[in-house]
Amino acid sequence: MRIHGFHHLYQFRLKQSTKPFIARGAQITRCMYCRVAESLCLCAHQPDINTRVAAMLIVSENEVFKPSNTGRLIADTIKDTSVFQWHRTEPCADMLAQLADEKYAPVLVFPATSVEEKAKVVTASSFVADDKIPLLVFIDGSWREARRIYRKSAYLQSLPMMSITPDTVSDYIMRKSENEQYLATAEVASLILQEIGEPQAANALHYWFNAFKETYLMTKSRGVADDSRPQLSLYLQWKKRFTSIEAHRT
Structure with missing residues (x-):
């Protein structure tokens, strides 16, 4: 399993905390990395793919502690993912430096609602340049926090913006949003990856998100869980096909 920026931020915040963050299901013994019950740990199945894009997660105050968080799934999938805690008055110098780095083409992935925001929206072809690495910037938190x-x-x-208007509302039922039309962070990332020409990463994140959602809900369930874990099976089937295709290419 690959340890990434989200895991490091989680450990850093734990050391800083003076009192525990009490989330629903706090009595469950969870894996510190995938955040589901240890008996259902997903870490061995983490995606292992290469992409031509980078990602940045800017995490709201307590989002890093929430087991239902899906931003970490982006870091699971896109290896070049940096993760920063948001600060209102003292933004991280490393974060600002990366946004200003000439090797990246940063774009904020965010739903444009106002006239001013819609004027900043760009298409994939207008910001993906051959000589620069697309840097997808996500605000990781609730809709109210992100705003x-x-x-x-x-x-x-x-920053320029990419704005997703999905045909269907989110099926992310682990944590109810204040506005049901908005997707989970990982769902948005999957759609964006498809749009910018990263179909394998988009598929990996889509299947990985569904496997996580299924496992998370099994962790919460007080009834009889479906031990067959069909979404995890679909993810593993996709992963096997992808690995086979990549092996033939090399």
Whole structure:
């Protein structure tokens, strides 16, 4: 299993905490990496693919502690993912440096709702340049938190935007959103990856998200769980096909 930036931020925040973060299901003994019950741990199945894109997660105050978080699934899938804690008055210098780095083409993945925001929306072809690495920037938090972070972060408001308007609402039922039309962070990332020409990464994240959602709900369930884990089976079938195709290419 690959340890990435989200795991490091989680451990850092744990060391800083003066009191435990009490989430639903706090009595469950969870894996510290995939955050489902240890008996259902998914870590051995983490995606292992290469992409031509990078990602950045800007995480709201307590999002890193929430077992239902899906931003970590992006870091599971896109190896070049940096993860930063959001601070209103003292943005991380490393984060600002990466956004300004000439080797990247940063774009904020965020639902544009106002006229001003819609004017910043770009298409994939307009920002994906051969000589630059597309850097997909996600605000990882609830819709209310993400809006607040965007309003209070001038460095985000200066970025071009990609805005997803899905045909169907989210089926992410682990944590109810204040606005049901918005997708989970991992769902949005999967759609964006498809749009910018990364279909294998998009598929990996789609199947991985469904496997995580299924396992997370099994962790929460007080009834009889479906031990067959069909979504995990679908993910593993996809992973086997992908590995076979890659082996033939080499």
